[in-house]
Amino acid sequence: MLCNEARAFKAAVAVPSGRDALQVKRVVEREDGSIHDGECLLGDLTDVGRQSTHNLGAALRKLYVEKLGFLPDVVQNEAEVYLRSTNLPRTIESLQQVTHGLYPTMKQGKDFIANIRIRNPQNENLFGNTGACERLKVLMISFAKAAAVAYNPTLEPLDDKLSKFIEGKPVRLDGTPRASGILDTVRATTAHGVNIPAELQEKQNIDLIEAAVVAEWFAAYKNEEVKRLGFGRLLNEIVQKMKKKAARQDEDPLKILIHSTHDTAIAGLTQTLGVFDDKWPPFTSSITFELFKQKSSANDSPYMQKLLSSLTAPVLPQKHYVRMRFQNKDMILPACQEAGKHLEGYPAFCTLEAFSQRVKELTPVDSKAECAVV
Numbered sequence: 001m002l003c004n005e006a007r008a009f010k011a012a013v014a015v016p017s018g019r020d021a022l023q024v025k026r027v028v029e030r031e032d033g034s035i036h037d038g039e040c041l042l043g044d045l046t047d048v049g050r051q052s053t054h055n056l057g058a059a060l061r062k063l064y065v066e067k068l069g070f071l072p073d074v075v076q077n078e079a080e081v082y083l084r085s086t087n088l089p090r091t092i093e094s095l096q097q098v099t100h101g102l103y104p105t106m107k108q109g110k111d112f113i114a115n116i117r118i119r120n121p122q123n124e125n126l127f128g129n130t131g132a133c134e135r136l137k138v139l140m141i142s143f144a145k146a147a148a149v150a151y152n153p154t155l156e157p158l159d160d161k162l163s164k165f166i167e168g169k170p171v172r173l174d175g176t177p178r179a180s181g182i183l184d185t186v187r188a189t190t191a192h193g194v195n196i197p198a199e200l201q202e203k204q205n206i207d208l209i210e211a212a213v214v215a216e217w218f219a220a221y222k223n224e225e226v227k228r229l230g231f232g233r234l235l236n237e238i239v240q241k242m243k244k245k246a247a248r249q250d251e252d253p254l255k256i257l258i259h260s261t262h263d264t265a266i267a268g269l270t271q272t273l274g275v276f277d278d279k280w281p282p283f284t285s286s287i288t289f290e291l292f293k294q295k296s297s298a299n300d301s302p303y304m305q306k307l308l309s310s311l312t313a314p315v316l317p318q319k320h321y322v323r324m325r326f327q328n329k330d331m332i333l334p335a336c337q338e339a340g341k342h343l344e345g346y347p348a349f350c351t352l353e354a355f356s357q358r359v360k361e362l363t364p365v366d367s368k369a370e371c372a373v374v
Contacts, residue, residue: 002192003028003040005047006093045090045097048192052284053094057101064256065102071255076109079253084117085260086126092116094284095260102258125237127265128221128230133371136229143220148173151212155179158208161199171209173216180213183280191283214278217264221271228362229370231265231272236363239356242291246320246352270326272362274334287326292349294319319343320352333358 010021028039040046045053064071075081081103085095099114119125122132130137151173158171166177173179186206189196199205220226238257245252263281270276270287295318321343324331335358336342336350343349364370 001036001038001040002046002048003044004038005050007038043088043090045093046192049090049094049283050097053097054101056284056286057098057103059101060098060256061102071102074107074109075103075112077111077253078113078115080255081114082117082254082257083114083260084119084126084258086124086262087118087121091260091262092118095258098258098260102256125231125233126259126261128226128268133229133367134373135371136226138373139223139226139229140220143223143226144173144216147212147216147219151215154208155212158205161202161205165197165200173212179209180216183209183213187280187283210280211278214267214280218267218271218276221268221276224362227272228364229367231269232359232362232364233367234269235272235359238289239359242289242320242322242352243356245291246293246318266326270331273324273331273358275324275326275331282327285327287324290323290325291352292321292323294321294343321349322352322355323348323350 007027008023008025011024013020013022027035027037028041029035030039061071065073072080081099083095083099085091095116096114103112103114121129124132128136128140130140155171155173162171162182163169166175166182169175169177171179171182182200183206186196186200190201221230241254241257245254263283263285266281266285266287267276324333330348332347333350333355336354337347338354341351341354343351
């Protein structure tokens with residue numbers, strides 16, 4: 001009973017005279033036909049999830065609007081904000097909550113409409129899309145099987161403690177239920193204050209399961225081919241938008257892009273870029289890519305710009321940098337650690353050129369061909 005919020009809404013319906021709104025309340029029906037207020041479907045965004053995602057949006061507002069003055073106080077145009085989600089209710093609703101935290105109703109211009117972009121399954125790249133890439137699917141299954149061989153023996157000591165909670169079955173990566181299901185259930189119940197058996201709360205037990213599950217799901221992203229097929233296209237899209245912004249400056253109205261995806265994507269992306277912490281991402285985890293430009297006295301002065309132009313002297317190009325943050329911590333990317341590939345003295349500020357080069361290495365030249373299984 002964790003989904004009391006946002007069950008009532010208005011739905012657009014067609015009527016002979018045009019369109020109307022139908023008052024709707026969504027409820028969960030059990031097999032016996034009974035209805036219980038506030039009950040969640042499996043995988044729903046709960047009230048706690050709604051609050052945490054709203055808080056994320058509010059934190060973005062506090063930083064980028066109130067503290068830095070980077071984003072406008074009131075959003076007027078949807079061209080300023082890019083919103084995209086995977087096609088699942090919980091990620092769409094999460095994005096709605098984040099957006100409302102960033103720009104509450106009173107901070108939205110009268111013509112602003114939050115366009116939430118959703119792609120067809122074959123075009124989705126906000127996670128490692130095994131459904132659209134057969135080669136990636138084969139590789140992920142192969143790595144998962146290898147993880148089971150390597151880690152199942154480490155889980156055997158848990159049988160005496162935990163099997164009684166899963167109908168006497170062993171705790172295994174490929175068991176029934178899978179170890180990932182056990183971890184997911186423990187984390188979800190803990191986050192909502194639901195009482196669970198003491199054995200499932202013992203850190204040493206959960207740490208054993210987490211280490212095995214993390215290897216099962218994310219060890220594959222140490223492989224260069226998996227990186228390319230999993231997140232190369234997404235990273236390339238991000239870089240191309242950064243380059244466009246760097247080139248057009250204020251002529252490009254876009255200020256912020258928010259993508260709503262999954263914990264598996266968060267971990268897969270950090271592993272792809274070499275900064276994974278080998279932990280399953282907490283709820284409402286976030287990755288931020290920030291684009292910076294370095295000011296120079298000549299370039300930032302309109303007078304000097306005009307003077308240099310009149311003297312036919314070259315205007316020095318502005319340097320741009322990318323900073324990746326995970327859970328509000330700067331990530332130092334391995335691809336940017338050589339001298340000249342980051343802002344001197346600040347290794348977290350990767351040059352846009354170095355970041356772009358690494359992403360180019362990770363981007364499939366022909367996704368369709370590389371995804372084919374020969």
